[in-house]
Amino acid sequence: MTVIQRVVKPTTHRAKRAIIKKEPKLIEDIKQTLCFKGKNTSQIVVNFMKDLYDLKKPDAQIMQKKNDILPFEDIIPIEKFSVKYNAPLFMIASHNKKRPHNLIMGRMYEQTLLDMAEFGIENYTGLKDFKVPKISEGIKPLLVFNGELFENNHEFSRIKNLLVDMFQRDTVEKIRLQGLEHVLSFTAVENKILLRSYRIRLKKSDCRIPRIELEEIGPRADLICRRTKLASEDLFKQACKKPKELKVKKKKNISVDKLGTTYGRIHIGAQNINSIQTRKMKGLKKTMAEKKVGVKRKYVENNDNSKKLKVSNNSTG
Amino acid sequence: MDVVNSILQNDIQKKDTHKSTVVNKDTEIETDLGTLLALDYNALDLKALKSQPEEYLRSLTRDNVQILINKIWELPVERVDEVTVAKLPKQEFILPRARQIPKAKLLTKWQQFAKEKGIKTKRKSKSKVKWDEELQKWIPTFGYKRNKAIEQKEWLVELNNEGKAAENPFADAKAAKEERKSKNELQRLRNIAKAKNIKIPKVGLPTKEHFADSQQLSQAMTIARTSTASLGKFQDRLPKEKDAKGIAKQVPGMKRKAEEVPRNLQEEKKRNTNLADNILKSNTKILREDFSVPKTKPAKAEKSKKKGKKAAKAKGIKKPKAGKGERNMRRKVGGRKRR
Numbered sequence: 001m002t003v004i005q006r007v008v009k010p011t012t013h014r015a016k017r018a019i020i021k022k023e024p025k026l027i028e029d030i031k032q033t034l035c036f037k038g039k040n041t042s043q044i045v046v047n048f049m050k051d052l053y054d055l056k057k058p059d060a061q062i063m064q065k066k067n068d069i070l071p072f073e074d075i076i077p078i079e080k081f082s083v084k085y086n087a088p089l090f091m092i093a094s095h096n097k098k099r100p101h102n103l104i105m106g107r108m109y110e111q112t113l114l115d116m117a118e119f120g121i122e123n124y125t126g127l128k129d130f131k132v133p134k135i136s137e138g139i140k141p142l143l144v145f146n147g148e149l150f151e152n153n154h155e156f157s158r159i160k161n162l163l164v165d166m167f168q169r170d171t172v173e174k175i176r177l178q179g180l181e182h183v184l185s186f187t188a189v190e191n192k193i194l195l196r197s198y199r200i201r202l203k204k205s206d207c208r209i210p211r212i213e214l215e216e217i218g219p220r221a222d223l224i225c226r227r228t229k230l231a232s233e234d235l236f237k238q239a240c241k242k243p244k245e246l247k248v249k250k251k252k253n254i255s256v257d258k259l260g261t262t263y264g265r266i267h268i269g270a271q272n273i274n275s276i277q278t279r280k281m282k283g284l285k286k287t288m289a290e291k292k293v294g295v296k297r298k299y300v301e302n303n304d305n306s307k308k309l310k311v312s313n314n315s316t317g
Numbered sequence: 318m319d320v321v322n323s324i325l326q327n328d329i330q331k332k333d334t335h336k337s338t339v340v341n342k343d344t345e346i347e348t349d350l351g352t353l354l355a356l357d358y359n360a361l362d363l364k365a366l367k368s369q370p371e372e373y374l375r376s377l378t379r380d381n382v383q384i385l386i387n388k389i390w391e392l393p394v395e396r397v398d399e400v401t402v403a404k405l406p407k408q409e410f411i412l413p414r415a416r417q418i419p420k421a422k423l424l425t426k427w428q429q430f431a432k433e434k435g436i437k438t439k440r441k442s443k444s445k446v447k448w449d450e451e452l453q454k455w456i457p458t459f460g461y462k463r464n465k466a467i468e469q470k471e472w473l474v475e476l477n478n479e480g481k482a483a484e485n486p487f488a489d490a491k492a493a494k495e496e497r498k499s500k501n502e503l504q505r506l507r508n509i510a511k512a513k514n515i516k517i518p519k520v521g522l523p524t525k526e527h528f529a530d531s532q533q534l535s536q537a538m539t540i541a542r543t544s545t546a547s548l549g550k551f552q553d554r555l556p557k558e559k560d561a562k563g564i565a566k567q568v569p570g571m572k573r574k575a576e577e578v579p580r581n582l583q584e585e586k587k588r589n590t591n592l593a594d595n596i597l598k599s600n601t602k603i604l605r606e607d608f609s610v611p612k613t614k615p616a617k618a619e620k621s622k623k624k625g626k627k628a629a630k631a632k633g634i635k636k637p638k639a640g641k642g643e644r645n646m647r648r649k650v651g652g653r654k655r656r
Contacts, residue, residue, distance in 0.1 A: 023416075023419070024416035024417055024418070024419040025416070025419065026418070026419060028414060028415055028416065031415055088415035088416075107413070107415075108415065109413055109414065109415065109416075109417075110416055110417055111416075114413060140353060141353070142353045142354075142355070142382060142385055143352065143353060143354045143355070144354075144355045144357065144378050144381045144382060144385075145354075145355070145356050145357065146357045146359075146361065146374075146377055146378070146381065147357075147358070147361055148358050148359070148360050148361075150356065150358065151356075151358040160356075161412065161413075164352065164354060164410060164412065165412050165413070168352050168353075168354075168412075171351065171352070171408050172405060173404065173405060174395070174397075174402040174403065174404055174405065175353075175389075175402060175403055175405055176400055176401070176402050177389070177390070177394070177401050177402070177403055178400070178401075180353075180386065180389070183378060183382050185374065185377075185378040185381075187361065187374060187377070189361060189363075189366065194370075194374060196371075196374055196375070196378065198375065198378060198382075200382065200386075203336075204336070205336050205337065205338050206336050206337060206338075207338060208390070209338045209386065209387050209390045210338070210386070210390075211336060211337070211338050211383070212338075212379055212382050212383045212386055213379070214375050214378060214379045214382065216371070216375065236413065238417075239413035239414055240411050240412070240413050240414070241414070241417075241418060243418045
């Protein structure tokens with residue numbers, strides 16, 4: 001008998017690594033972003049997308065060619081791109097008569113679309129138009145969301161979640177205090193989100209905490225919310241699941257005193273002294289009479305127990 | 318004194334607002350220090366937003382950032398390479414994952430067994446080469462150059478059984494190895510199928526489940542035989558083939574055997590009691606109350622006469638006769654069709 005069909009495995013180590021890299025992980029890497037141009041684009045929307053790309057730089061990739069993709073009609077080409085480049089976030093710039101200066105932002109879950117939102121760009125001033133010193137690249141920005149719409153409106157709260165996902169960068173444990181340089185501010189008014197980007201300047205104040213002054217560095221744009229395609233509650237909840245393995249278990253009964261010694265508290269159940277097997281000796285052996293007495297006592301005790309039980313049952317019933 | 322102090326402090330702050338770090342808000346803003354996020358759900362001042370949008374937005378953001386910075390500066394601080402770093406708490410703002418949580422790999426059948434029995438394999442990293450005493454050199458345990466080494470080692474094999482002298486021991490060994498290989502592959506595939514929850518056919522001797530019931534078989538055979546246009550009239554029977562029982566309803570042309578008339582009173586009584594018992598015992602209930610009951614017509618005197626004639630006629634096909642003054646279109650009349 002010959003082997004009929006082998007399960008195909010990667011032949012090289014490089015291919016193996018590439019496959020492992022794309023597999024789901026317990027602790028995920030930073031989400032990569034793909035920036036596309038649509039079939040037709042305007043200078044404004046492309047510039048805006050490039051500005052956003054500059055803000056996200058090491059974790060984003062800009063595609064050079066134009067793509068005839070309409071995500072709200074057919075998402076499949078984008079899903080294919082996201083699988084290929086291992087990038088769960090995407091942006092698409094397009095421009096037409098019905099929807100001028102159009103930017104679509106979206107994200108994937110399990111290589112299929114989770115949610116996306118479409119913005120029209122108005123009142124745009126680019127990153128280069130502000131002639132001020134810029135921030136250093138790859139810095140984690142502070143995100144500020146203003147406006148009650150972000151809390152009350154379901155669509156806006158989802159968009160807020162998407163924007164945080166888009167701009168938050170890496171999750172870090174420690175942060176350099178002087179490195180807090182950049183603020184992205186989103187303000188929701190009517191159906192617009194006003195995007196502003198500032199540089200933080202730390203000034204002296206009357207106490208230890210510095211006083212903050214802001215200087216606009218761009219890009220500045222008013223994003224008009226157009227179409228959205230949001231994930232269902234179920235899917236979103238499933239996507240937000242936290243792995244059990246990462247939850248820290250509470251350590252019980254262990255304490256450390258001031259000198260650094262660890263103490264453990266141990267709980268032991270009551271010992272049954274009567275039935276413990278001790279050393280066997282002839283002298284300790286029970287005589288026949290003692291055994292008989294013991295049996296009798298046991299019998300009586302058992303009966304007593306049953307009576308007690310009965311009584312307790314009556315009292316409860 | 319405290320009250321006085323606080324009032325004094327407030328006064329000082331009012332004097333130089335450009336130096337203070339205190340921000341007053343209607344309702345406290347939500348912050349998540351893990352994400353460096355500030356969520357200000359207070360209502361916006363629309364008038365200011367219309368008249369001086371940029372100024373207003375900057376001041377609003379400045380206040381919120383100030384609150385965030387105040388909180389960050391209160392975090393525990395460390396010094397790393399002459400730089401002060403603040404230790405951020407865990408991220409609280411919930412964001413969806415990019416991929417689902419990876420599932421633990423399922424154990425193979427052997428691994429599961431070993432775990433149950435507490436069998437532990439010692440080897441952690443098996444070396445690729447092994448010292449061979451016979452050849453006095455290192456030979457690989459698998460893979461490249463392994464076969465060559467084995468050939469060198471076993472160039473001569475002893476034949477010790479008289480009867481099978483003609484057989485080729487090398488070919489035997491090769492066949493045995495091939496067998497082991499395919500067994501291992503089968504087990505590997507079975508483990509994969511188990512992990513992916515795919516049903517595969519069982520191996521080994523066939524069990525009762527593999528065969529249909531003998532009654533089922535005979536029923537299928539009878540139905541198949543009678544499934545021709547002529548209801549199986551011209552189909553040959555197999556030797557000793559009999560019609561299956563209990564399917565007269567489903568098969569056209571098959572007659573149900575009428576129950577025999579009870580021979581004596583005792584038997585009749587027994588049957589009726591059995592029937593009653595059966596009905597009482599069964600769980601089925603009559604739900605419909607509008608079931609049809611055959612209507613009985615009062616028999617006519619004339620008809621009874623006819624019946625007698627009919628009964629006589631049923632014996633065989635007779636020469637057709639006229640209607641005798643009564644035309645009945647429904648009555649079947651045998652014989653050749655006349656025109």
